Amino acid sequence: MRHFTYKNLSELQQDVETWGARSVGFENNKSKVTEILSRPVQVGSLRVGNSMAIHPMEGCDGDLDGRPGELTIRRYERFARGGAKLIWFEATAVSDAGKANSRQLSITRANRDDYSRLYERILELHRERWGSVDDVLIPIQLTHSGRYSYATRTIACHNPHIDRKSNVSPDFPTIGDDDLERLEDDFVAAAQLAHDAGFRAVDLKTTHGYLLNELTGAKTREGRYGSPLENRLRFMVNVLGMLRARFGNKLILCIRLGCFDSVPYFKDEKAGLGVPADFETPYPYGFGVDPDNPLRDDTTEVIDAIRRFRDAGLQLLNVSLGCPYYNPHVTRPFEKPDDGNYEQPEHPLMGVDRHFRIAGKLQRAIPDLPMVGSGYSWLRKYAINAGAKNVDDGGISFLGIGRGALAYPDFAADVLEKGELDELRVCKTLTYCTYLMRRKNHPPRAVPSRLPAIRQGRLRRNYEAGPRRAAPVAADSESLIRYLGSHRMIRASQAE
Secondary structure (H helix, E strand, C coil): CCCCCCCCHHHHHHHHHHHCCCCCCCCCCHHHHHHHHCCCEEECCEEECCCEEECCCCCCCCCCCCCCCHHHHHHHHHHHHCCCCEECEEEEECCHHHCCCCCCEECCCCCHHHHHHHHHHHHHHHHHHHCCCCCCECEEEEECCHHHCCCCCCECCCCHHHHHHCCCCCCCCECCHHHHHHHHHHHHHHHHHHHHCCCCEEEEEECCCCHHHHHHCCCCCCCCCCCCHHHHCHHHHHHHHHHHHHHHHHCEEEEEEECCCCCCEEECCCCCEEEECCCCCCCCCCCCEECCEEEEECCHHHHHHHHHHHHHCCCEEEEECCCCCCCHHHHCCCCCCCCCCCECCCCHHHHHHHHHHHHHHHHHHCCCCCEEECCCHHHHHHHHHHHHHHHHCCCCCEEEECHHHHHCCCHHHHHHHHCCCCCCCCCCCCCHHHHHHHHCCCCCCCCCCCCCEEECCEEECCECCCCCCECCCCCCHHHHHHHHHHCCCCCHHHCC
């Protein structure tokens, strides 16, 4: 079902009222959008040059030894020129055992110099386009994929609903406390390598169902890392403390935090819609959920956790929700699901509203800690209007763009120079980027390099390097047309 059919902002605002998405608002004035999103943000000792961020976006295009590949480098070259002053470097595994797939990045002594060269390349290109790099922040996201590690699963705790969704046996062994303690050292060692490569900020990835996120909801786990909140946060608090002791103010400490786990959803084979797991109450699992109804959020523990992280040295928080493996509509409201997955069980505006409401509640509860918001891409060209409204109202410090930055890496430049986005260049949230990523076989020029722009029922060409340099749809355009046709976005006969 197509949801985004709006011809102008007024039509979108009307639907916001119709659906009761009370946390979704917009700044209509273009010059005001530019002024708001141009505001600098103080993060630790660094004054970040504007209020726009690019989220950590993986391409599954690293080399097998963990080095950034050709497509990885190209992605960050585009981000570097794009104008956002907060460029969040994608998930980088602290060990091969923690990689989600064979092409995920991982930093080691052997490839540290490759990361250093890419970091310097980002600064070089940003300096060429924008003059200064003293106000640019590039946190590297350190991760262990836990139950989603492709080589060896690592389970922090069992949740029968997530186990069912991820095909994990209920008797699969969980990682021991001593092994978790040793893994803390792996994160510190990876942070040292990142610092040696030039990075001034590191992120402990604590979202999207990966190991650290699973620990936050490990209410049924026994031992030092489970049950009470203090134990469930022990890993992250310990690592933050070790990093602060080692680096002092030389490293800005960040966390991307999953602030509402919800429950797994399954595809109703008749209707195609996502339906929640048949959960019990009180629900004994998860983080940020109401135990009496885990489809509802409860930020009580989340606010407590963030304050504990801040006291341990956290200086920047990136707010995320849900898990793309078991409830992708919570993580990223979409127009079309990835191939074979369920259709939205709610209007995407309600997912956007959930993101804005939770992030706003957290930011207002802890106003001295800068936070990055998510959930904007479905709003297309009006994402910046919503972001400006949230920043101006104190509901968030940074507008964060994820999928939208893959399609439109220089969106921030258009914000700064025009106060509006080009409708033909924005992401349409068709989830084709996920389709390409999961193919694991996408050499340069063999697939469309940008997400498609759909307008008036026709597939139009997008841009390869900028608004004045049109590029034809690349060699794999037939698969793109089949993909979109299968989702009833176009008919092959309509494609240009």
